[in-house]
Amino acid sequence: MSNQNLLxxxxxNIWATARLTQSLQLITSEDFHRDIGLFFNSIAGTLNHLLLGEHYLWFSRFKEGTSPTIALDTILHSDKNTLLNELNLKSQNWIDFxxxxxxxxxxxxxxxxxxxxxxLTLPFAAxxxxxxxxxxxxxGQITAALTMMGYPCPELDLVYMLAEQARTQS
Structure with a gap:
């Protein structure tokens, strides 16, 4: 696996997080926090898990060689905008790394x-x-939840990002 593939x-990850953020601006706080049966209960719980997993656990493991111990269902932020802003900001860190x-x-x-x-010892790139x-x-779980609650859902397939990039490079 090459650097280029990982980039x-x-x-x-940056693109999909930004698109999902736009869609999540439309939902009520009640729906954002509502337990709808996702593994981490709500959209808020699932996004907190993403922030925690990607940036507080995995990024620390890869970049710093540390292994933080924090529960996977920890709520880092209950405020929607704070949570979404941090997810978007921290997603940029992977590029430089x-x-x-x-x-x-x-x-x-x-x-x-x-x-x-x-x-555990696992293959680095994989x-x-x-x-x-x-x-x-x-x-994907969050977009299914949006659909179930009657909200518009963004297209998040990788090919949509690639198509956007192709259009801007033409």
Whole structure:
């Protein structure tokens, strides 16, 4: 897996987070916090999990080599705008980090401790790809919740971002 592939996924993460944020501006605070049966209960709970997982756990593991221990369902922000702003800001951090990775690091291993204390050693690049796949998974849950509640839902497929990029480069 190359830096270029990972950069595309980091760009997609930024793009999809921004598009989802636009759609979430339309929903009420009540619907944002309503327990609708998602794994992390609500849209707010799921977004807090994304922020925590991508930026407080995984980014620390990759960039700093640390393994924070914080519950995966921790609510970092209950305010919608604060939560969405931090998600959007922190998503930018992956670009600089990935640009600095060399082939040796990408082909290496990542050793970290899970929240439960178990130590794992996994392929570095594939585990980094997991971070972006994880975000896609949870954004999909949120878009399904938006649809279920009758709100408009953004198209978040990667090909839509690629098409936008192609149009701007033409």
């Amino acid at each position: 595309i996924m980091a760009q997609y 990935i640009q600095q990775l060399d082939d040796e690091r990408l082909k290496g291993q990542l050793t970290y401790r899970r929240v439960n204390g178990e130590q 585990t980094l790809m997991h971070v972006f796949n994880h975000g896609t998974h949870h954004r």
